[in-house]
Amino acid sequence: MAGREPVKRGAERQQRPTRSSEAPATPPSKGAAKHKVDLSAHSKSWIRHHKHTALDSLVRLQRTPLPTLMTLAVLAIALALPGLMFVGLKNIDQISAEWNGEPKVSLYLHKTLTDQQAENFSQAMLLRPDLAGVELVTREQGLHEFQRISGFTDVLEFLDNNPLPAVVVVQPRESRKEVLLKLQTELAALNEVEEAVLDMVWVERLASFVALANRVVLVLGILLALSVLLVVGNTIRLGIENRKDEIQVAKLVGATDAWVKRPFIYTGFWFGLIGSLVAWLFVQTSLLVISDPVERLVALYQSDFQLQGLGVVDSLVLLFAGIILGLIGSKLAVGRHLREVEPQ
Amino acid sequence: MIQFENVSKRYPEGHDALRDISFTLDRGEMAFLTGHSGAGKSTLLKLIMLMERPTRGQVSVAHHDLAQFSRDDIPYHRRRIGVVFQNHQLLFDRSVFENIALPLQISGYEPEDVGKRVRAALDKVGLLSKEKHNPVALSTGEQQRIGIARAIVHKPQLLLADEPTGNLDPTLSAEIMSLFMEFNRHGTTVLIASHDLALISRMGHRTLTLDQGRLLRDGRT
The missing domain is CATH 3.30.70.3040 (Alpha-Beta Plaits)
Incomplete structure (x- = not known):
């Protein structure tokens, strides 16, 4: 094997956009103008593939409804639990702020x-x-x-x-x-x-209880986030296994790693997005269910306490957390398993 | 178009698949690669496709030394080559049209362009009417022709085939071979690995004969 010259490899790379988007039948000698057109055609096809892949991976999820629903349920529960605990903390904070009788x-x-x-x-x-x-x-x-x-x-x-x-x-x-x-x-x-x-006894007790609860929520949140990563990762791994033939053929006819990875990354994205939407519904429904008893309890204490749900900001945080975990989970799985699928 | 210079390939288990192979295939040439199974035909094609790297020696395609291609360059190298497999490697979860369109979509062709080219390729293999069928519903010979259509749809400069007539009866084999000759007449360089010696000798093309990894003979049969 001859030594590799980095300079020449660089030159190869620069040719790529031209080569990949240029129709072989068209004459290659139109200089800079041609190159520009090719680049825009290249990015157009790139956007087109993104759109197509995003939609296709969503359709694929529908095609296997039962496994998809089960995965989504696990994801939603794993995301809803920290969400619920967070809402609980928020309400405890509210109580402790209101608690002016003791000190x-x-x-x-x-x-x-x-x-x-x-x-x-x-x-x-x-x-x-x-x-x-x-x-x-x-x-x-x-x-x-x-x-x-x-x-x-x-x-x-x-x-x-x-x-x-x-x-x-x-x-x-x-x-x-x-x-x-x-x-x-x-x-x-x-x-x-x-x-x-x-x-200070009561004030300190309450403060340390809130601090402990915060820490517990943090730890559980991290554990549940890890479980989201694992669930998404495992689902993607199975997806790669199921589409092995397709990946091998695509690689043989010149698919780049990014092209092959894209559908799986989008699958992770959809799992994260839909999972966190369902988790949001779980949290808000749970709050609806307990709101009546809470109100009765509050009335007994003659407090002006009001049960708080997830606000707009918290809801967005939940949504983004889901999406990002889905993306990371799929990226990890794809990075680990896709290299193993090479054409034989 | 293809140049092998003292190429050897030893697999990690210690098996020598190719030993000191040297030959040149000119642009526009058509040649057969023959030998018993295990003689190294598939390995030789894999080296051209960069599915394997040689242990020693230099492989060049279109004057590019393949050793200089990094992993990231491989897809772009493969887009210039068309490959036909014995087991056709069609995807049964999509139509004939979508199977053939795959290389074009990967290379980023415009959708209208894809349609035209896929139909042109289907026309060349005589299966224009099967566009919307699932490959499962087609006969073995038809599936092989779909595989060929997918290999030539992006008009590659180089067409490789690994036992393209392996599962076919003599009549179908002859039909497939005449397709390859047709592409060759239009300027495509063609290299076909086959152990069907009777068929090859009838074609009268250059034949490279491999035996236990060595190039035994290079010439017309």
């Missing part, structure tokens, strides 16, 4: 303050726009409560004066952690306040 900041006032001063301070707190509620627990009330809850009545009677400070419990409007922490520092800096204690 509270307890302000322990200096013991030197008189009851009147404590009262004045709690009045001042009421005027703050970032607080939803203010509750004053005077030293006296605090003592009574302590006695009631702890049962240390006898012990307290030994003490000369009331050891408890007055407490102002405030309820912030916002429940986001950063806002709460900032508010806590701000309130702690006030003259009357000795200590500001933030009751």
Whole structure:
């Protein structure tokens, strides 16, 4: 075998468009003008083949309805599950944003303050726009409560004066952690306040639950995306197997790899597109089914919570995710299996 | 048109399919390739089609050294050649017309042009009326002629045939051969692999005889 000269190979390549689209019967000597026409004819035939192949691969899917439907069902379920979980997360986010009842900041006032001063301070707190509620627990009330809850009545009677400070419990409007922490520092800096204690337990629990759920959805989403790739890849592999003869004949009469691959890539595209459309229907139908019970539940809690479905943007994301997974799955399968089908 | 220079082909299993083959087939020439099965006829055709690469030596087609063609160049090389197979390799999921149109569609011909050329090719093999049939419904001889129509529909400079009369009775074989001679008269270079010695000797063309991978004889029979 003689050594290959890269220069000459390059020259071969440049000739290709001319050679491939030029009818052998036409005289080849028309120079640059001819070459231009050939290039446009070439791209025209390229577009034509794309159109033809796109349609043909769709028709082929119809020709084997049962296997096609089964594949589509698997794809749709694999795409609908992350979609549903995503909608669930969105709604949980909405609940947690709305949840302003829980977080509270307890302000322990200096013991030197008189009851009147404590009262004045709690009045001042009421005027703050970032607080939803203010509750004053005077030293006296605090003592009574302590006695009631702890049962240390006898012990307290030994003490000369009331050891408890007055407490102002405030309820912030916002429940986001950063806002709460900032508010806590701000309130702690006030003259009357000795200590500001933030009751974060519920806020933190909810936040970590949402974070965990986000992570779970991400992991499951990736796994299900992989399964979409595998399902599409396997379907395409079977398709290549079924059309082996055709591929061999096409390669023998001069089909390029791209030409042979095209129908399978389009099959992957259709699987992705139709699969994600059906998945979208699954998600929206499921939401319709649970919307009644959810509304009843919400009514019991007197919340203004509203069940959210997939919005326009989310729907488009689902659609594109399906298409891209279909394309990647078919590309992987085609790249792996098509080289094996060479004419013998 | 075709030039073999000291070409050898050894398959990975160690079998020597061709040993030191040299010959030249001129443009417009018609020749037969003969020998027992396993003598290397198919391998020789595969080297021309770039379905195989030689182990040693140089194969040229139309003054192009095939060793310089990369994998990506192969399709464009094959578009200049027409091939006829013994088992005709027709696709039964489509009509006769679509079978013959395949090489044209692959090369990117305009649809109207495709129609004209396919019918011209069908006319040449005498099966114009079978355009819309499925190849399954045709006789073996007719299927072989459809295979020939597909091989010549893009008017290749070179026509290769591997045992084109393998499954046919003598009358049909003679008909097929006269088709090839007809194409050759119009300037196509033709190389036919066949072990039908009786038929070949009647044709009186140049014959290359292979035996165990060697070129035993090159001349008229």
